Amino acid sequence: MSKHDKSIIPLLESLYSNFTSTETIIADFFIHNNNKQDFSAQNVSDKLFVSKASLSRFAKKCGFKGYREFIYMYEQSFNEEVKNVGKLKKNVLNTYQQLLDRSYTLTDEAQIERIADMLVKYKKVYVYGIGSSGIVAMEFKIRFMRLGLNVESVVDAHIIQMNSVLTDEDTLVIGFTVSGKTKIILNGLKAAKERKAKTIIITSNNDFKLHELCDEMVLIAVTKNLAIGNVISPQFPMLVVVDILYSHFLNSNYNEKSSLLNDTLSSIEFDLE
CATH class of the missing domain: 3.40.50.10490 (Glucose-6-phosphate isomerase like protein; domain 1)
Incomplete structure (x- = not known):
């Protein structure tokens, strides 16, 4: 990535140790997600088998007013990245760039x-x-x-x-x-x-x-x-x-x-x- 994206993923990773078991499931979903999809509370709660209230509590623990604000920021910063399966040098340099962006x-x-x-x-x-x-x-x-x-x-x-x-x-x-x-x-x-x-x-x-x-x-x-x-x-x-x-x-x-x-x-x- 050549630009500095204000992704909220680094925030989720830094707060990870504070999450409950249910919140960890939610965090893992957003951290590891690679596809643009329906992030509505109903769809995500059905997919993860968690309640909408859990999504709301998770968003507030992350510092947002609610799940809607969390998703807005997540979608704003979401970039569909191409997986690097090529040379080791490129993988290493991409990781350094990722660290700089974060x-x-x-x-x-x-x-x-x-x-x-x-x-x-x-x-x-x-x-x-x-x-x-x-x-x-x-x-x-x-x-x-x-x-x-x-x-x-x-x-x-x-x-x-x-x-x-x-x-x-x-x-x-x-x-x-x-x-x-x-x-x-x-x-x-x-x-x-x-x-x-x-x-x-x-x-x-x-x-x-x-x-x-x-x-x-x-x-x-x-x-x-x-x-x-x-x-x-x-x-x-x-x-x-x-x-x-x-x-x-x-x-x-x-x-x-x-x-x-x-x-x-x-x-x-x-x-x-």
Whole structure:
């Protein structure tokens, strides 16, 4: 797909863990559907053996006023895609494009602006990540420290635990976890919040319970088995979010930060000579 479609499928995928068994049946139908058809409440309820009331509750849990509004948005964004059965390279590139389109859908510009402001405001910034998410945390540190941010990446489970005592009301803690289920990251965010630090989670899992741990939840795009690195690197959608946040952070007080960036890059070039 060459254009950025405001599909609601990424929304359904992010909310998936909050659905009841009946709502999961409904979500699966809309996520995996490839054909334009009659999406009336009567037809869908008959097809899925669920009640119209279940469809209404499902739509409201997804943030819509009712099933009619949900279907309107679904049909607006629905594109009949041609299945790719050709070369592996094309399949991989199509998956990357799909992730980019979903990232466009999920990105909340106002939220990114708030977080960019938080990076400026807080004296200490810690970025937590384990495994593939740890790679993103280290990349975050390298990129943002070039713009003068006092940031440290913490990618060891034991150090994340110990680091909790260093957090306070002047601290911002950002946790990366694709699944939203990495206990050491969640425990680190919980401990930081208990010590009055501001907390942000960057994840694909819009589990309502996670909102209790964080002041901000930034959703990333996913495809099936992304967390285990099946074909597509799990870091990719997280790095997309980092890049968007980086551009906003750089844009605030651009001249000063651009000068810092040039100085750090010059320093690196000098050392390599």
